[in-house]
Amino acid sequence: MTPISAYGEFGLIKHLTENFSFENSSTEISIGDDAAVINPEGQMVVLTTDILAEGVHFNLGYVPLKHLGYKAVVTNISDIAAMNATPTQILVGLAISNRFPVEALEEIYAGIALACKRYKVDLVGGDTTSSTSGLVMSITAIGLENPENIVKRSGAKANDLLVVTGDLGGAYMGLQILEREHSVYLANPNMQPEMEGYDYILERQLKPEARTDIKKTLKELDIKPTSMIDVSDGLSSEILHLSDQSKVGFHLYEEKVPMDSLTISTAEELNLNPVMCALSGGEDYELLFTIAPKDFDKIKNHPDFTIVGHAVDLEQGNFLIARGSNELIPLNAQGWDAFLNRQ
Amino acid sequence: MTPISAYGEFGLIKHLTENFSFENSSTEISIGDDAAVINPEGQMVVLTTDILAEGVHFNLGYVPLKHLGYKAVVTNISDIAAMNATPTQILVGLAISNRFPVEALEEIYAGIALACKRYKVDLVGGDTTSSTSGLVMSITAIGLENPENIVKRSGAKANDLLVVTGDLGGAYMGLQILEREHSVYLANPNMQPEMEGYDYILERQLKPEARTDIKKTLKELDIKPTSMIDVSDGLSSEILHLSDQSKVGFHLYEEKVPMDSLTISTAEELNLNPVMCALSGGEDYELLFTIAPKDFDKIKNHPDFTIVGHAVDLEQGNFLIARGSNELIPLNAQGWDAFLNRQ
Numbered sequence: 001m002t003p004i005s006a007y008g009e010f011g012l013i014k015h016l017t018e019n020f021s022f023e024n025s026s027t028e029i030s031i032g033d034d035a036a037v038i039n040p041e042g043q044m045v046v047l048t049t050d051i052l053a054e055g056v057h058f059n060l061g062y063v064p065l066k067h068l069g070y071k072a073v074v075t076n077i078s079d080i081a082a083m084n085a086t087p088t089q090i091l092v093g094l095a096i097s098n099r100f101p102v103e104a105l106e107e108i109y110a111g112i113a114l115a116c117k118r119y120k121v122d123l124v125g126g127d128t129t130s131s132t133s134g135l136v137m138s139i140t141a142i143g144l145e146n147p148e149n150i151v152k153r154s155g156a157k158a159n160d161l162l163v164v165t166g167d168l169g170g171a172y173m174g175l176q177i178l179e180r181e182h183s184v185y186l187a188n189p190n191m192q193p194e195m196e197g198y199d200y201i202l203e204r205q206l207k208p209e210a211r212t213d214i215k216k217t218l219k220e221l222d223i224k225p226t227s228m229i230d231v232s233d234g235l236s237s238e239i240l241h242l243s244d245q246s247k248v249g250f251h252l253y254e255e256k257v258p259m260d261s262l263t264i265s266t267a268e269e270l271n272l273n274p275v276m277c278a279l280s281g282g283e284d285y286e287l288l289f290t291i292a293p294k295d296f297d298k299i300k301n302h303p304d305f306t307i308v309g310h311a312v313d314l315e316q317g318n319f320l321i322a323r324g325s326n327e328l329i330p331l332n333a334q335g336w337d338a339f340l341n342r343q
Numbered sequence: 344m345t346p347i348s349a350y351g352e353f354g355l356i357k358h359l360t361e362n363f364s365f366e367n368s369s370t371e372i373s374i375g376d377d378a379a380v381i382n383p384e385g386q387m388v389v390l391t392t393d394i395l396a397e398g399v400h401f402n403l404g405y406v407p408l409k410h411l412g413y414k415a416v417v418t419n420i421s422d423i424a425a426m427n428a429t430p431t432q433i434l435v436g437l438a439i440s441n442r443f444p445v446e447a448l449e450e451i452y453a454g455i456a457l458a459c460k461r462y463k464v465d466l467v468g469g470d471t472t473s474s475t476s477g478l479v480m481s482i483t484a485i486g487l488e489n490p491e492n493i494v495k496r497s498g499a500k501a502n503d504l505l506v507v508t509g510d511l512g513g514a515y516m517g518l519q520i521l522e523r524e525h526s527v528y529l530a531n532p533n534m535q536p537e538m539e540g541y542d543y544i545l546e547r548q549l550k551p552e553a554r555t556d557i558k559k560t561l562k563e564l565d566i567k568p569t570s571m572i573d574v575s576d577g578l579s580s581e582i583l584h585l586s587d588q589s590k591v592g593f594h595l596y597e598e599k600v601p602m603d604s605l606t607i608s609t610a611e612e613l614n615l616n617p618v619m620c621a622l623s624g625g626e627d628y629e630l631l632f633t634i635a636p637k638d639f640d641k642i643k644n645h646p647d648f649t650i651v652g653h654a655v656d657l658e659q660g661n662f663l664i665a666r667g668s669n670e671l672i673p674l675n676a677q678g679w680d681a682f683l684n685r686q
Contacts, residue, residue, distance in 0.1 A: 010584075028387065032588060033496050034425035034572055035391035035486070040383045044371065048378035049468060049483055051436035055475035082377035093394035093436075093481045125392055131479065132398035138436045138481035140392055143378070153376050229377055241353075245375060 001101035004130070012102070013128055016109045023120040024088045026144055036124035038089060038142065044150060046143035048079035054134040062182045065104055067206045068137070069111025075232065076141035077119050078210035078285040082230035083152070085145035087119055087212065092126035093138035100135065108137075119212060149215075149224075151289070156227040156246035160290040162309040163225075163299065165211050167258040168235055169274060172281025173266040174198070174205030180270075200262050208285045214304065221298045225289035234280040235308075236331045238288050240318060246290075249316045252309040252331065255323040279320070279331075344444035347473070355445070356471055359452045366463040367431045369487055379467035381432060381485065387493060389486035391422035397477040405525045408447055410549045411480070412454025418575065419484035420462050421553035421628040425573035426495070428488035430462055430555065435469035436481035443478065451480075462555060492558075492567075494632070499570040499589035503633040505652040506568075506642065508554050510601040511578055512617060515624025516609040517541070517548030523613075543605050551628045557647065564641045568632035577623040578651075579674045581631050583661060589633075592659045595652035595674065598666040622663070622674075 007015055017031055029037035038045070050072070054060060058068055073090060080087040092112060096105065105128070116123055121141070181193035195202060211230075218225065227246050229238045235257065239250045257278050267274035278284075290311060291299065299305050309321075318331040350358055360374050372380035381388070393415070397403060401411055416433060423430040435455060439448065448471070459466055464484070524536035538545060554573075561568065570589050572581045578600065582593045600621050610617035621627075633654055634642065642648050652664075661674040 029495065034422040035389045035428070035484075037426070037493060038388040038390065039490070040388055042385070045381040045383055045388050045485075046378045047381065047432075047434060047468060047483075047485065049434040049436050049470055049481070051438050051470045051472055051479070051481055053438040053472060053474040053479070056438075056473050079377040083380070085378070089390075091390060091392040091483060093392050095394050095396040095399075095479050125390060127392055127394045129394055129396060130399050131396040131477070133476045134474070136394070136396070136438050136474065136479040136481075138392070138394055138479075140390075140434060140483040141378075142388075142390065147382070150372075150380060152372065 001103055004098060004100065004102055004105070006102065009128065013126065016105055017123060020113060020116065020123045022122045024122050026088055027122045027124055030122065030124045031126065036089070036091070038124070040144050043144040044147050046080055046083050046085040046145060046150070047140065048076055049138065049140040050076050051136065051138045053136050059182070062178045063206065065107035066111035069108040070115045071206070071208060072137050072139050073112055073115035074208055074210045075285065076139045077121065077212065078230040078232065080141050080143035081210050081212045081215065082228050082287060083143065083145070084149050084215055084225065084228060085143035086215070087121045087141055087143045089122045089124045089142040090116070091124060091140040094126070094128045095131035095136040097131050097133055097135070119210065151225045151228040153227050153229050153242055153245035156242055156248050156290040156311050158248050158311050158313050159293050160226050160311040161293060161296060161307050162250055162252065162288070162290055162311065163305050164231070164235070164258065164286055164288045164308050165214055165304055166284070166286040167260045167263065168231065168284050168286060169259050169263045169267070169278035169281050170201045170204035171208060171283035172277050173263050174201035176270055177202065177266065178205060198262070198266065200260060201266060205283065208283065210285055211287045214287050217304055221302070223291055223295045223298055225291055228287060228289035231284045231286045231288050232282055234282040235288065236279040239331055242288070242290065243318050247314050248311040249314050250309055250311055250318050251321055252319070253321050256306060256308040258306040344446055347441055347443065347445055347448070349445065352471065356469065359448055360466060363456060363459065363466045365465045367465050369431055370465045370467055373465065373467045374469065379432070379434070381467070383487050386487040387490050389423055389426050389428040389488060389493070390483065391419055392481065392483040393419050394479065394481045396479050402525070405521045406549065408450035409454035412451040413458045413550060415480050415482050416455055416458035417551055417553045418628065419482045420464065420555065421573040421575065423484050423486035424553050424555045424558065425571050425630060426486065426488070427492050427558055427568065427571060428486035429558070430464045430484055430486045432465045432467045432485040433459065434467060434483040437469070437471045438474035438479040440474050440476055440478070462553065494568045494571040496570050496572050496585055496588035499585055499591050499633040499654050501591050501654050501656050502636050503569050503654040504636060504639060504650050505593055505595065505631070505633055505654065506648050507574070507578065507601065507629055507631045507651050508557055508647055509627070509629040510603045510606065511574065511627050511629060512602050512606045512610070512621035512624050513544045513547035514551060514626035515620050516606050517544035519613055520545065520609065521548060541605070541609065543603060544609060548626065551626065553628055554630045557630050560647055564645070566634055566638045566641055568634055571630060571632035574627045574629045574631050575625055577625040578631065579622040582674055585631070585633065586661050590657050591654040592657050593652055593654055593661050594664055595662070596664050599649060599651040601649040
């Protein structure tokens with residue numbers, strides 16, 4: 001193993017980034033100057049940043065470093081996709097303790113490189129530094145887009161349909177399995193982890209994908225969402241954000257919330273309410289958006305989309321309509337803890 | 344004192360950023376959506392990011408939180424200024440342990456707000472999260488500029504003049520005084536720190552400014568630098584970066600290195616070689632640039648600038664020309680440790 005001190009700061013960045021290639025004509029100046037330069041070519045610039053801390057956002061006991069690098073990029077690209085914009089560049093900040101060898105950084109950067117390749121984004125800058133403890137990653141993602149394509153959180157109107165891509169709750173169930181097996185391992189390092197059969201939800205947690213494909217699909221369907229957000233904190237929390245910014249309420253139908261059968265069976269195995277996991281689990285990185293009622297026919301049978309509810313006047317509030325009973329349950333922003341306590 | 348847990352993540356960001364105003368017409372969408380949106384209005388977009396870790400980049404034992412917030416913004420704006428671009432927006436990432444109360448975050452954001460106001464940049468996004476230990480800040484700064492104005496590190500030619508703004512070594516000497524007095528305090532908390540008379544160098548360390556004024560001055564003088572960098576790691580290291588990117592060498596004249604009299608007297612008090620502190624101390628955030636020989640007359644007596652050397656063919660290497668003896672001393676990238684060991 002190679003200690004980080006074997007490289008100087010600049011030598012280290014050079015070493016870690018020398019195999020990155022560039023996919024975007026907008027990238028004018030990359031790593032090696034005081035700042036990167038991007039030519040937006042007449043488009044708007046979309047920017048988002050996330051900071052991820054060891055022990056809070058990830059546990060290196062069961063998250064491989066390569067996956068960590070990949071996921072850190074994907075979660076930021078997901079925010080760009082949620083503006084209906086095209087991701088083009090990223091900047092990476094890393095604070096790492098000296099307990100990590102250079103090989104660990106290479107693993108993180110291998111994951112970053114994989115995500116850059118998959119999403120055609122260019123790594124154009126960054127900063128790597130030591131920390132007194134633990135690993136903190138900060139990613140800034142940049143997207144470019146024509147102004148008429150950008151979708152905000154604030155455009156939903158009463159009677160708009162509420163639509164979500166893919167399925168929900170899987171990433172949260174994957175995390176439950178990882179934590180369960182990690183606890184077993186800590187108690188007895190000779191025990192083999194029981195991961196078999198959980199592939200889909202483990203992948204949802206460890207190697208999520210951003211729905212950059214949705215922009216193209218919506219364009220082909222001739223639909224421009226009236227508002228959009230990505231599902232990073234759970235469906236319930238995201239609905240409340242759309243409500244807050246758009247000044248409407250939402251009715252969400254419990255029976256419509258899309259879930260994979262493995263998510264449901266794993267929730268039941270762990271004595272969790274599957275819908276509550278979808279509502280509050282987070283990290284699915286699907287897109288949640290609203291469309292005008294006139295667009296219903298364009299989307300109704302499309303396999304990528306599920307209509308889960310509709311917007312109502314703000315005074316009507318935000319509610320989950322329970323399956324069977326039609327009981328109105330207030331949607332709660334407190335996250336999954338509060339939800340799970342209700343069971 | 345208010346625990347951070349009294350606010351949710353979104354409530355906290357809202358609370359910390361609600362008093363920020365916007366100065367730039369390019370700011371289209373700010374905090375509150377999945378991403379910020381900037382309208383570059385036909386200009387190029389310049390981007391830089393830094394990650395700062397407690398115990399590595401700052402010691403909260405003697406760095407006030409407000410100054411920390413201010414300096415973190417300034418150091419990134421300095422990178423934008425070093426591209427000869429105009430800073431316009433910032434994104435802020437903060438990972439903080441729960442040992443900090445909300446009031447500590449308010450102090451950091453007060454410093455960020457002061458820097459935003461001073462440099463007319465808009466806070467357009469960010470992420471605040473908990474950490475298991477310590478404080479890590481990540482700032483991304485954005486600038487906009489017409490492509491013809493942007494200055495890279497790579498344009499210097501042999502015979503170009505090497506010019507630096509302001510004076511050097513002060514920030515490093517300020518750090519030495521802060522560390523000395525902090526050690527005294529740790530040994531005996533009843534001792535009063537002896538800071539009197541060190542105002543200038545303490546301010547250089549604790550509240551540096553970015554030279555965003557230089558762009559206007561150079562324009563008035565009708566000078567476009569052939570290459571430029573900011574002095575964040577010490578004059579020697581920055582010269583080597585210009586050399587590396589421009590494929591030229593540099594001769595730097597020891598007697599020309601600009602230093603404040605307090606920097607010199609403090610270095611002597613601490614038995615340090617003043618020039619070595621300027622060469623290797625860092626954190627002065629002055630600008631170092633090259634100009635074509637034809638521009639010599641325009642700049643020669645200007646109070647903001649000192650001509651410290653000139654570019655030579657790459658094969659001639661990078662050397663400090665010693666005062667008096669004219670001895671050629673190789674410029675060293677190893678930072679101040681290596682330099683100070685030479686004394």
